[in-house]
Amino acid sequence: MDNNRYWGGFDYLLAKLPDLLLALLVLLVGWIIAKAIEKALLKGLRKTSLDDRVFPDKANRKYSSEKIISKIIYYLLLVFVFILFFNILDLDIIAAPLVGMFSSIMAAVPSILKAALILLFAWLIAIGLSLLIRKSGRTLKVHEKLSKWNLTDNKEQPANVIDNAAKIVFYLTLLVFLPAVLGALNLNGIAGPFTGMLESILAFLPKLLAAALILFVGWFVAKIVRDIVTNFLQAIGSEKLTARLGLNRLFEGTSLASVIGTVVFVLILIPTVIAALERLDIEGISGPAIAMLNDVLTMLPNIAVAIFFVLISVWLGKWVRKFVSSLLERIGLNSYFSGMGLNKSAAAGNGLSFSQLIGYIAEVIIVLLFVVQALNILGLDFLVTLATGVIAYLPHVIAALVILGVGLWLGSLVKKLLSTILQGPHYKFLANVAQAAIIAISIFMALDQLGLAASIVNAAFVLTLGALALAFGLSFGLGGKDFAAKYLQKLDRKIEETTINKDADTKAVMKEAMPEMKPGNAPGSTDKPINPTNSDPSMNPANDPLNPRNNRMDENNGPLK
Numbered sequence: 001m002d003n004n005r006y007w008g009g010f011d012y013l014l015a016k017l018p019d020l021l022l023a024l025l026v027l028l029v030g031w032i033i034a035k036a037i038e039k040a041l042l043k044g045l046r047k048t049s050l051d052d053r054v055f056p057d058k059a060n061r062k063y064s065s066e067k068i069i070s071k072i073i074y075y076l077l078l079v080f081v082f083i084l085f086f087n088i089l090d091l092d093i094i095a096a097p098l099v100g101m102f103s104s105i106m107a108a109v110p111s112i113l114k115a116a117l118i119l120l121f122a123w124l125i126a127i128g129l130s131l132l133i134r135k136s137g138r139t140l141k142v143h144e145k146l147s148k149w150n151l152t153d154n155k156e157q158p159a160n161v162i163d164n165a166a167k168i169v170f171y172l173t174l175l176v177f178l179p180a181v182l183g184a185l186n187l188n189g190i191a192g193p194f195t196g197m198l199e200s201i202l203a204f205l206p207k208l209l210a211a212a213l214i215l216f217v218g219w220f221v222a223k224i225v226r227d228i229v230t231n232f233l234q235a236i237g238s239e240k241l242t243a244r245l246g247l248n249r250l251f252e253g254t255s256l257a258s259v260i261g262t263v264v265f266v267l268i269l270i271p272t273v274i275a276a277l278e279r280l281d282i283e284g285i286s287g288p289a290i291a292m293l294n295d296v297l298t299m300l301p302n303i304a305v306a307i308f309f310v311l312i313s314v315w316l317g318k319w320v321r322k323f324v325s326s327l328l329e330r331i332g333l334n335s336y337f338s339g340m341g342l343n344k345s346a347a348a349g350n351g352l353s354f355s356q357l358i359g360y361i362a363e364v365i366i367v368l369l370f371v372v373q374a375l376n377i378l379g380l381d382f383l384v385t386l387a388t389g390v391i392a393y394l395p396h397v398i399a400a401l402v403i404l405g406v407g408l409w410l411g412s413l414v415k416k417l418l419s420t421i422l423q424g425p426h427y428k429f430l431a432n433v434a435q436a437a438i439i440a441i442s443i444f445m446a447l448d449q450l451g452l453a454a455s456i457v458n459a460a461f462v463l464t465l466g467a468l469a470l471a472f473g474l475s476f477g478l479g480g481k482d483f484a485a486k487y488l489q490k491l492d493r494k495i496e497e498t499t500i501n502k503d504a505d506t507k508a509v510m511k512e513a514m515p516e517m518k519p520g521n522a523p524g525s526t527d528k529p530i531n532p533t534n535s536d537p538s539m540n541p542a543n544d545p546l547n548p549r550n551n552r553m554d555e556n557n558g559p560l561k
Contacts, residue, residue, distance in 0.1 A: 016089075023088040030081030038074035042066055076105065108185075115184035122177030129173055130166040137162035176202070211276040218272025222265045230261035263304075270297050299378070306374035313370030317363035325359035333358075365394065400446040407442020411435040 045066035079102050086095035179198055182191035234257045242256045274293050277286035328334075334353045352360070372387045411434075418431035 019088055019090070023085045026088060027081060027085045030084065031078065034074050034077035034081060037077060038070045041073055042070040045069060076102075079105075111185050115181045118177060118180050118184055119174075122174050122181075125177075126170040126173035130170040133166040133169055134162060137165070207280055211279040214279060215272060215276040218269060218275070222268035222272070225268060226261040226265040229264050230257045233257035233260060267300065302377050302379070306377050309370050309374040309377070310367075313367045313374075316370075317366040320366055321359035321363035323359075324362045325353075325355045328355035328358060329353070361398075365391070368394075396449050396451060400449040403449060404442055404446045407439055407445070411438040411442070414438060 079098060083095055083098045083102060086092075086098065175198065179191050179195040182188075182194060234255070238257045238260075239255060270293050274290050274297075277290050277293075280286050333355050368387060368391055372384060372391065375383045375387060415431045415435040418434055419428065
């Protein structure tokens, strides 16, 4: 029985052998035909340069559109061949799903062909419009006009602008036909929302074009007006006016005409931008932007007045600086401080003189006053309060500097006087103590003027004096009477040894410390120095009977002359 089964199965295989050979032959021939069709289709599509035309910017891609289309046709033919193969072998369990899939694909072929025709039509229109834009741009010489109007940075950019415009039109045209393509493919779930979005975009395009046109025209007009204003101001001599007012440094790198031209440009451009935003009709964006631009436009008069105040302050400050410096130099302030030894660098030409320093301080004060007024006009209350506080504090700073300067000068003067009057081995110690005491008092007075923790400064001054007194009392009271008596005797002996030189030339010291204000001694002054001895012989110190030098006796020759 087993032999019968065996021989029966073998007979079945022999009976199916022709079908198997036929199926294999169909598969082989079908594969060859599919491959040949694929290659022929790929070659034909490449001759049409479809990929280069549809995707001009995607050169040398791994998968081109021609290759993708030919592969799709190839696999569809293979599916059909396998359906025939499995049907010949009576393998319906495998062939049935393939038949269903192939039937669905073939049923969608009309829709695919319809979508392809629509897409082809859209592509032809897009190609035509892009070529029209390129040709029109070259015919109208748009690139030359763009270069002439200085709307581009280099010579190649105008041609790129035309090409970019053609590409934008190309893809916009394809985008317009895309809902029709999706509808032909019965993809309503995607086509519906996409159609709504496209309708919104198409409805917005006229507004966008109108806004762009308004902005372009306004910018063009503003540019022309700016050039006219700039050239007109340069022609009437605005640069000479700037030089006369001494504002060359303020406009370094530019010019007054250019600044005014730019201001006019902005004044024209702001209403243009407002009109363009209103045409867009986007309340969420245009509303706040228009409100901001309106605020800027409202503030422009105040800004102009504030700028005018600042310019006036700069000019007036420079004039006051020159006037104050010249006045103080002519009355001999520089020579006075040079005689005190406090203006050596300025006398050598290496720094500012005192008259120039005071002139600069006057200039800064005037500029600050005008700047405060300008900030007040702009309504910047915080900055006004801050600047007002700085200006209110300036007198205290100036007073502190004056007190400190007077203290230093007075300490130096007292030291010189004591060094001249006192005699003995310890006169330098007393002179240095006097100078240090005067400087310390002037420092405390300057700190009090500045208001830097007045209570702390006063307490420190009182505590310093109290500590010195307490230390002196404790050291002599508790340290022992013998030591105190010895030290007091020693101090008394130093004081007795230190005598006053009645013949000391104190007037010479005072004259050295407080020289006369002679305009001719000022560095750079053109005035001739005044010599009082030429006009009145009694003013000569050699003829003054009260001068101690005229009353001193020489041991051999009598009175000193």
